Amino acid sequence: MSRPTLALIGATGAVGTVMRDIVSTRDDVWGEIRLVASPRSAGKVLRVRGEDVVVRALAPEVFDGVDIAIFDVPDEVSAEWVPIAAQRGAVVIDKSGTFRMDPDVPLVVPEVNPGDARDRPRNIISTPNCTTLSMMAAMGALHAEYGLRELVVASYQAVSGSGVAGSARLYDEIEALAGDRSIGQTAGDVRKALANKLPDESPFPAPVAFNVVPWAGSYKDGGWASEELKLRNESRKILGIPDLKVSATCVRVPVITTHSLAVHARFEREITVADAHRVLEAAPTVVLMDDPANGVFPTPADVVGTDPTYVGRVRQAVDFPNTLDLFVCGDNLRKGAALNAAEIAELVATEF
Amino acid sequence: MSRPTLALIGATGAVGTVMRDIVSTRDDVWGEIRLVASPRSAGKVLRVRGEDVVVRALAPEVFDGVDIAIFDVPDEVSAEWVPIAAQRGAVVIDKSGTFRMDPDVPLVVPEVNPGDARDRPRNIISTPNCTTLSMMAAMGALHAEYGLRELVVASYQAVSGSGVAGSARLYDEIEALAGDRSIGQTAGDVRKALANKLPDESPFPAPVAFNVVPWAGSYKDGGWASEELKLRNESRKILGIPDLKVSATCVRVPVITTHSLAVHARFEREITVADAHRVLEAAPTVVLMDDPANGVFPTPADVVGTDPTYVGRVRQAVDFPNTLDLFVCGDNLRKGAALNAAEIAELVATEF
Ligand SMILES: NC(=O)c1ccc[n+]([C@@H]2O[C@H](COP(=O)([O-])OP(=O)(O)OC[C@H]3O[C@@H](n4cnc5c(N)ncnc54)[C@H](OP(=O)(O)O)[C@@H]3O)[C@@H](O)[C@H]2O)c1
Ligand SMILES: NC(=O)c1ccc[n+]([C@@H]2O[C@H](COP(=O)([O-])OP(=O)(O)OC[C@H]3O[C@@H](n4cnc5c(N)ncnc54)[C@H](OP(=O)(O)O)[C@@H]3O)[C@@H](O)[C@H]2O)c1
Numbered sequence: 001m002s003r004p005t006l007a008l009i010g011a012t013g014a015v016g017t018v019m020r021d022i023v024s025t026r027d028d029v030w031g032e033i034r035l036v037a038s039p040r041s042a043g044k045v046l047r048v049r050g051e052d053v054v055v056r057a058l059a060p061e062v063f064d065g066v067d068i069a070i071f072d073v074p075d076e077v078s079a080e081w082v083p084i085a086a087q088r089g090a091v092v093i094d095k096s097g098t099f100r101m102d103p104d105v106p107l108v109v110p111e112v113n114p115g116d117a118r119d120r121p122r123n124i125i126s127t128p129n130c131t132t133l134s135m136m137a138a139m140g141a142l143h144a145e146y147g148l149r150e151l152v153v154a155s156y157q158a159v160s161g162s163g164v165a166g167s168a169r170l171y172d173e174i175e176a177l178a179g180d181r182s183i184g185q186t187a188g189d190v191r192k193a194l195a196n197k198l199p200d201e202s203p204f205p206a207p208v209a210f211n212v213v214p215w216a217g218s219y220k221d222g223g224w225a226s227e228e229l230k231l232r233n234e235s236r237k238i239l240g241i242p243d244l245k246v247s248a249t250c251v252r253v254p255v256i257t258t259h260s261l262a263v264h265a266r267f268e269r270e271i272t273v274a275d276a277h278r279v280l281e282a283a284p285t286v287v288l289m290d291d292p293a294n295g296v297f298p299t300p301a302d303v304v305g306t307d308p309t310y311v312g313r314v315r316q317a318v319d320f321p322n323t324l325d326l327f328v329c330g331d332n333l334r335k336g337a338a339l340n341a342a343e344i345a346e347l348v349a350t351e352f
Numbered sequence: 353m354s355r356p357t358l359a360l361i362g363a364t365g366a367v368g369t370v371m372r373d374i375v376s377t378r379d380d381v382w383g384e385i386r387l388v389a390s391p392r393s394a395g396k397v398l399r400v401r402g403e404d405v406v407v408r409a410l411a412p413e414v415f416d417g418v419d420i421a422i423f424d425v426p427d428e429v430s431a432e433w434v435p436i437a438a439q440r441g442a443v444v445i446d447k448s449g450t451f452r453m454d455p456d457v458p459l460v461v462p463e464v465n466p467g468d469a470r471d472r473p474r475n476i477i478s479t480p481n482c483t484t485l486s487m488m489a490a491m492g493a494l495h496a497e498y499g500l501r502e503l504v505v506a507s508y509q510a511v512s513g514s515g516v517a518g519s520a521r522l523y524d525e526i527e528a529l530a531g532d533r534s535i536g537q538t539a540g541d542v543r544k545a546l547a548n549k550l551p552d553e554s555p556f557p558a559p560v561a562f563n564v565v566p567w568a569g570s571y572k573d574g575g576w577a578s579e580e581l582k583l584r585n586e587s588r589k590i591l592g593i594p595d596l597k598v599s600a601t602c603v604r605v606p607v608i609t610t611h612s613l614a615v616h617a618r619f620e621r622e623i624t625v626a627d628a629h630r631v632l633e634a635a636p637t638v639v640l641m642d643d644p645a646n647g648v649f650p651t652p653a654d655v656v657g658t659d660p661t662y663v664g665r666v667r668q669a670v671d672f673p674n675t676l677d678l679f680v681c682g683d684n685l686r687k688g689a690a691l692n693a694a695e696i697a698e699l700v701a702t703e704f
Pocket of ligand 1: 009010011012013014016036038039040041042058071073074075077097128129130160161163164165332333336337
């Protein structure tokens with residue numbers, strides 16, 4: 001077994017930054033680690049595994065000698081460059097939405113379907129969108145024993161899901177509004193205050209400070225947001241349940257990092273809160289925080305920056321058979337993105 | 353027809369303040385308007401209908417000559433004082449949770465069940481909790497034509513749902529955290545920063561700035577929060593559907609005022625997005641904002657301080673029969689509390 005060469009494409013971004021942190025702190029199985037971003041970042045010096053590495057501009061040659069390439073770049077950059085990297089011999093792990101539903105590209109969550117990573121006719125493995133990923137470890141564990149049939153999901157999505165620009169926008173908006181103790185009490189007052197202080201362009205279609213925004217992604221037929229359909233289609237593919245019933249509403253909230261989901265889940269078999277607790281406690285990457293009488297439930301502020309999927313508020317849905325309601329939190333940059341990619345990369349690395 | 357005397361109990365509170373504004377701006381059907389609060393506020397001068405009124409301390413005599421009394425006070429104060437006011441001859445409209453499920457107390461939303469306000473054996477009418485109310489005008493209109501059968505709801509509840517103290521806490525937390533552009537990125541960092549600057553006591557069981565908190569109300573059997581059960585039981589009573597299936601997850605978000613709900617609603621009869629649009633457009637107190645391709649959907653920041661119930665993001669739930677997903681916003685202090693009470697009071701006033 002030799003130590004494979006790893007390339008991180010998009011190393012300067014929100015996910016890329018966490019990616020560097022993660023490969024620096026997990027068991028080091030890598031030979032060279034190459035950092036790549038846009039020509040704008042070429043020559044920048046970034047740290048990984050405690051060493052300074054010069055960032056290279058994305059070009060075909062950066063893949064020479066690369067065994068595994070993790071792509072954390074916008075969809076259109078992945079669409080162009082992932083096939084180039086794969087053709088040049090790298091196993092590509094791609095975090096964009098571009099290849100996820102391609103039948104020849106496995107969509108992998110190592111806790112749920114690690115075996116799928118080995119069957120990759122295009123030399124590409126996709127990692128799911130961060131909202132789906134935030135609940136997958138937990139729902140996968142419950143599905144394995146009780147057979148998932150239906151999911152109704154409402155999301156509370158962090159702004160860093162829109163990258164570095166998303167976090168910057170929330171910090172900017174909060175700074176522009178803080179100190180005004182009348183803000184948020186009159187229709188449009190937040191918009192007006194921001195218009196005076198910040199540029200109009202925002203990663204979000206409405207103010208996100210002192211607000212929630214029921215929109216994530218691009219417009220799809222029937223009034224759906226792309227993120228809502230991803231949650232449906234990716235859950236089906238990862239869990240291997242082609243007829244899983246899913247309805248989702250995706251909502252952006254003023255949280256920097258960590259997505260939360262309110263999940264209403266119907267199973268094939270009878271399931272109690274105690275059953276769910278047993279399964280979730282046994283799941284290695286899930287942490288159960290469920291004692292609300294004593295104030296114990298997960299919140300983004302308490303779990304951000306950590307690896308597990310946190311589950312709380314598990315309740316029997318009194319009016320629905322075989323159904324639980326629960327609340328899940330997961331760091332969208334770690335398990336929701338960089339960590340899942342690192343785990344896939346480590347799976348693939350064992351082949352070298 | 354004489355002009356009835358109105359007493360506002362809790363006139364200094366979050367709901368009471370909006371109550372004074374609402375009776376000052378709607379058609380004036382009132383004779384004297386009396387303002388009442390705790391002994392702490394006695395002697396304070398507050399404005400209503402453009403006039404200064406001295407606040408009186410709550411005492412049996414304040415109800416002498418009062419025709420209609422609106423209570424906007426904590427549950428335990430209502431429990432003690434509502435029966436006293438009713439016994440002294442006032443028709444009481446109570447906004448607390450104390451009497452809502454009493455079979456001898458009607459629970460009224462004027463758009464949905466106005467007739468129930470006339471049948472009040474205890475001389476008490478209850479108005480629903482603000483989360484239920486935020487969706488009732490819309491769901492009542494859809495139910496009337498299509499027969500509601502199931503509701504799965506996730507809430508995005510504003511901090512003013514916890515009164516003046518709730519809003520103050522969010523403003524305090526935002527001021528304490530603004531300017532630190534690393535906040536919200538490490539587990540517990542928000543808690544730590546707040547502990548250094550603010551008192552520990554908060555109306556919320558976790559930080560609410562840069563966070564969401566999946567808990568509202570008090571602990572109930574099976575891990576339910578009282579607010580989640582209210583949403584179920586009050587919806588059943590108002591809509592007159594004793595076997596309505598309801599599951600709710602209530603979550604506090606960093607918004608000052610206006611509750612939002614992601615609603616997954618199954619109906620008895622087939623219903624399309626166009627059907628729902630037609631019904632909601634015809635509902636006098638509902639505003640349809642549903643053109644997401646052009647950025648049109650309701651958000652709290654755009655609707656706060658106004659009266660209607662706003663509905664957007666109406667979608668056909670592709671995997672579920674006769675089912676829609678939608679997003680609703682309503683000002684929790686107006687339609688969610690003071691406005692609904694004022695509308696009930698106006699209904700009752702026509703009897704004088
Ligand atoms: N944020 C999340 O929670 C999350 C979760 C799951 C998946 N994803 C996906 O992960 C990907 C990256 O997202 P992000 O949030 O990290 O975005 P981001 O913060 O905006 O970072 C984008 C990265 O892509 C690089 N890049 C942009 N254009 C490029 C080009 N033409 N050639 C080479 N590199 C280019 C940028 O380099 P420069 O700095 O040089 O511009 C930067 O490193 C996206 O596909 C996103 O959908 C994000
Ligand atoms: N906020 C909402 O969105 C909302 C929505 C629906 C229903 N509600 C319900 O409405 C009620 C009022 O809520 P709020 O949010 O307005 O609370 P709040 O801001 O805390 O105001 C409480 C009011 O009650 C008065 N009060 C407290 N103790 C009293 C006593 N012993 N005797 C007489 N008056 C007393 C206070 O007077 P002082 O100023 O003199 O202390 C104040 O006017 C509660 O039952 C709440 O559950 C609230």
